[in-house]
Amino acid sequence: MKLSIIIPVFNEKNTVLALLERVRAVPYEKELLVVDDASGDGTTDILKGLKLPELRTFFHGCNQGKGAAIRTAQPHVTGDIVIIQDADLEYSPDEYPKLLQPILDGEADAVYGSRFIGDRPHRVQFFWHMVGNKLLTLVSNMFTNLNLTDMETCYKVFRAPLFKRLRLTSNRFGFEPEVTARLAQHHARIYEVGIAYHGRDYAEGKKVNWKDGVAAFYYIVKSSLSGKRDKEAAPVTDPTGS
DSSP, X not given: OEEEEEEEESSOTTTHHHHHHHHHHSSSEEEEEEEEXXXXXXXXXXXXXXXXXXXXXXXXXXXXXXXXXXXXXXXGOOSSEEEEOOSSSSSOGGGHHHHHHHXXXXXXXXEEEESSSSSOOBOOOOHHHHHHHHHHHHHHHHHHTOOXXXXXXXXXXXXXXXXXXXXXXXXXXXXXXXXXXXXXXTTOOEEEEEOOBOXXXXXXXXXXXXXXXXXXXXXXXXXXXXXXXXXXXXXXXXXXXX
């Protein structure tokens, strides 16, 4: 079993090396698909200086957003399971075994790591961010008929054959509602597991803002109403991907 770990990076010079070290330490065969989204803080130079056997790096000429970075990596996936990993250390690679288990057990096609269930530790932070996340999840659930608790989570894990079939178009944080809609349209079996969350504040480099929340509502509606082709796709039922 080989993991393809997609890591979108933008202005993370203070955390990217520590993150890569922690990802490399997880005990699985893996490839690291790092996409630098035109960082301007020295991150690009750091990544260009790395020579790691499991690392493949891609560089955008201009800043396009997280969704665009994931789309850049999508056709280069060669593993069996795909994990989306932010570069800011808010989400710990120590959670990988828990996230992978439903797929390895043949029960799930995709797994979301929820910040709002379970007993894992969470940094106490922004009340209105929590309200916004839950509201976005609620509206997404209304359109997809899912019962997720954390649609906006970074930690999304997919069987690679399914992930490579998903038709993705969003550039920024619209990736989260769009990929959720696509999974629902493919009739994917989605599981959630509780994860730890070590959130940053804006002084530490947090990038999501209220404009991304407004855009997410747009992508919820757009992805749900523009998914006729995906709705007509055959249900995903083969856990082996063969």
